Amino acid sequence: MIITRRAFTAALSLTGLAALAGFSPLRLINDALAQGAAADVAKPQSLPDMALGPANASVTITEYASMSCSHCAAFTENVFPKIKSEFIDSGKIRFVFREFPLDIKAAAGSMLARCIAKDDAPKYFAVVDLLFKQQNDWVLKNTTETLIRIGRQAGLTQAAVEDCLKDQKLLDKIAADQKYAAEVLKVQSTPTFFINGEMIKGEQSFEEFSKRINAMLKS
Numbered sequence: 001m002i003i004t005r006r007a008f009t010a011a012l013s014l015t016g017l018a019a020l021a022g023f024s025p026l027r028l029i030n031d032a033l034a035q036g037a038a039a040d041v042a043k044p045q046s047l048p049d050m051a052l053g054p055a056n057a058s059v060t061i062t063e064y065a066s067m068s069c070s071h072c073a074a075f076t077e078n079v080f081p082k083i084k085s086e087f088i089d090s091g092k093i094r095f096v097f098r099e100f101p102l103d104i105k106a107a108a109g110s111m112l113a114r115c116i117a118k119d120d121a122p123k124y125f126a127v128v129d130l131l132f133k134q135q136n137d138w139v140l141k142n143t144t145e146t147l148i149r150i151g152r153q154a155g156l157t158q159a160a161v162e163d164c165l166k167d168q169k170l171l172d173k174i175a176a177d178q179k180y181a182a183e184v185l186k187v188q189s190t191p192t193f194f195i196n197g198e199m200i201k202g203e204q205s206f207e208e209f210s211k212r213i214n215a216m217l218k219s
Contacts, residue, residue, distance in 0.1 A: 041194045045180045046173035047114070050124040052084070053094035059087075059196055059216045060094040061209075064181055066102040066190040067109030068139045071203040073132035075191055082206040087213055097128060099174050100181055100190050105139050108165055110174055112147050115164035116154040127154060 041062050053060075061083070065072040080095075087093040101107040109131050117124035130150060131138070138146035151161035164170070181187040186199070193200040195212055 040184050041197050046176045047099075048119065049096050049098070050117070050121045051094055051096040052121060052125060053088045054091050055094065057092065057094040059092065059213055060096060061213075062096040062098060062194040064098050064100040064185075064187045064190060064192045066100055066106040067113075067128070067131055068101070068103050068106035068135070069190040070135070072191045073135050075203050076129055076132045079204070079206045079209065083209055083213075086210065092217060093213060097125065098177065098181065100178050100187055100192070101174065102190060105143055107171065107174060108143065108147060109138065111164055111167065111170055112151055112161065114170060114174075115160070115167070116151060116156060 042060070063072075063075075065075075083093075083095065088095050099107075099110040101110055113124055113127040113131060116127050127150075130153075134146060134150065138150070147165070148158050148161045151164070152158065156164070185194070189201060191203060193204070195209075196216055198212075200212075
């Protein structure tokens with residue numbers, strides 16, 4: 001699927017975001033040929049990683065998520081807090097969140113999270129949590145109004161939010177990282193997780209994560 005600049009502008013006009021700058025295509029590539037995921041997953045590409053937990057942890061979970069994905073929202077609400085409490089806060093693992101927007105609105109949500117948080121990873125995770133909690137409001141209803149409100153709650157002015165959503169360089173970096181994930185890592189849907197390079201597709205229970213993490217911690 002390729003979202004062209006024209007399609008992007010037309011779609012956003014329905015939600016009051018027509019003033020956004022042109023959109024670089026987000027390519028969702030189904031047939032990726034590259035192998036060696038473990039080493040490839042470990043390398044951040046265009047954007048710096050947003051991560052919690054020690055950089056030298058023996059186990060790293062990398063999540064690829066779309067801000068408009070209901071399964072991603074359910075994971076963040078129901079499973080991630082348990083992983084954080086049990087494994088991240090105790091310093092046992094590192095958890096990396098990476099953007100994989102499946103649509104235009106998800107890309108806008110990811111851009112806002114980056115603009116609010118800057119280089120502050122805990123703040124970024126807090127904004128992502130808030131966006132997922134209010135997903136129905138800004139994805140299904142009034143996108144512009146809700147994103148502006150969330151931005152203002154986080155200390156941005158309305159003008160700053162609008163400037164963020166027009167930031168072509170940021171949008172290009174998100175698109176480039178998504179393209180890399182699709183082509184090289186074979187990410188095709190969200191959420192997709194990598195635990196030390198091992199791919200797990202779809203929402204999983206805490207028990208499943210715990211079993212895999214503990215096995216790797218013991219090895």
